[in-house]
Amino acid sequence: MVMTPWGDSAKLRERRLRPGPGVPREEVVANQRERLFGAMVAAVAERGYRATTVADLVELSGVSSRTFYDLFGDLDSCFLATLEAIIAASIAYAVQSSGERPPSSAPSGVRLPAAPVAAATWEERARAGFDAFTQMVASQPAAARLGLVEVHAAGPEARVPLEHAVAGFEWLARQMLEQSPERAGMPAEMVSAHVGAQQEIARARLRTGREAELPRLAGELWDVVASYRPPPRRLRLTGRPPEPAPETIDAHDHAERAIRALTAVVAEEGYAAATVDEVLRRGQMSASTFYGYFEGKDDAMSAAVDSGVARLLAAVLPAARRVEGWPRGIRAALGAYCNFLAARPALARLLAIEVHAAGPEAVERRDAALAPLRALIDAGREATGADPPGITAEVIVGGILALTERRLRSGGTEALPGLAPLAAYLALSPFLGAEDAARVANWDGRRERRRGA
Secondary structure (H helix, E strand, O other), rough: OOOOOEEHHHHHHHHHHOOOOOHHHHHHHHHHHHHHHHHHHHHHHOOOOOHHHHHHHHHOOOOOHHHHHOOOOHHHHHHHHHHHHHHHHHHHHHHHHHHOOOOOOOOOOOOOOOOOOOOHHHHHHHHHHHHHHHHHHHHHHHHHHHHOOOOHHHHHHHHHHHHHHHHHHHHHHHHHHOOOOOOOOOHHHHHHHHHHHHHHHHHHHOOOOOHHHHHHHHHHHHHHOOOOOOOOOOOOOOOOOOOOOOOOOOOOHHHHHHHHHHHHHHHHHOOOOOHHHHHHHOOOOOHHHOOOOOOOOHHHHOOOOOOOHHHHHHHHHHHOOOOOOOOHHHHHHHHHHHHHHHHHHHHHHHHHHHHHHHOHHHHHHHHHHOOOHHHHHHHHHHHHOOOOOOOOOOOHHHHHHHHHHHHHHHHOHHOHHHHHHHHHHHHHHHHOOOHHHHHHHHOOOOOOOOOOO
């Protein structure tokens, strides 16, 4: 049994309309579609999208195969329609919760938690709108998993409604922020980072079955996000960004050579379309050599994630140690993060974009491997004496990952170096405040000469 926005999956068949004259055709079709939507949510929750079949949906919903193909044509179309229905209901609920517009009606048959009574103060209304997301995820985890986790397995077309939904949530957040004198004028990318961080935190809980934690974390999440103020000065990049260099397949052993060949193939073709045969051709190795190290493409992808994050951290952590003081160490580390990925387009795409297409396990592996970066940020507690909420470092890294993915999709790796000042401001502001965070974010990375030297 899986609870879906269209009811208990075990009772979807019971929702079938009784046959007979007098039932309008549009009601019959709406009923069939809703049962299939519920079946899609349940099947994906239990099996994952890659393993879900039309037969699974027919069995759960009680809708015949012929009717399914009359309504949707194929599995991808049904997934997309289900996703769009979930998104429409979610946006309507978030808008209603914030009181930004008159309540909107959710799509037919969708069950969401009751929206709170519209609050009076800005703080109350903003908090209600912010909390709406965690409430929806916690109350409908199977639908949330489909929309936030499994959507990446459904191909590029499925990302389109998700991106539109994110844009809608960001628009709503900006409208709310403009009503607060202290927060008006917040840069659009900072809003994107906060919305992206909230999604990353929800995905992490959904992947590991810990979505029940989200309502308890909502207060900490809000405290972190609400602490930010617009940068008091323009954040700018100083210095020349790195030039992307050809990424060689050459490596110290066969396993690493296969990993680098996979990275190149995935960057060019996407993870779903990449094949072991193409990896063998690119790496100029035999199948027996490849399978001597890896069980298959998924196993090699896991190794590529491990290797890629290790190489990234090997650039980031020493950069932080080369300068004096934690604040400048963070600025140097995030500059190294952006420059390292900018100089390695294939690896950047694998770690920020294609890792999602590889599945929840690959994303979980990447996020676990990034623990040293979160620890580096969290060291600001001891260095500054500040005591932001415990989830602060996770919010910051989640926001930076979301902005990295967005910049790669919109502008390619050449857009990444310019992200460093904003990333540093996001990391430093909860510990230093807006003024000092902006000053360090604009630091050029050079040592200050001592007088008389």
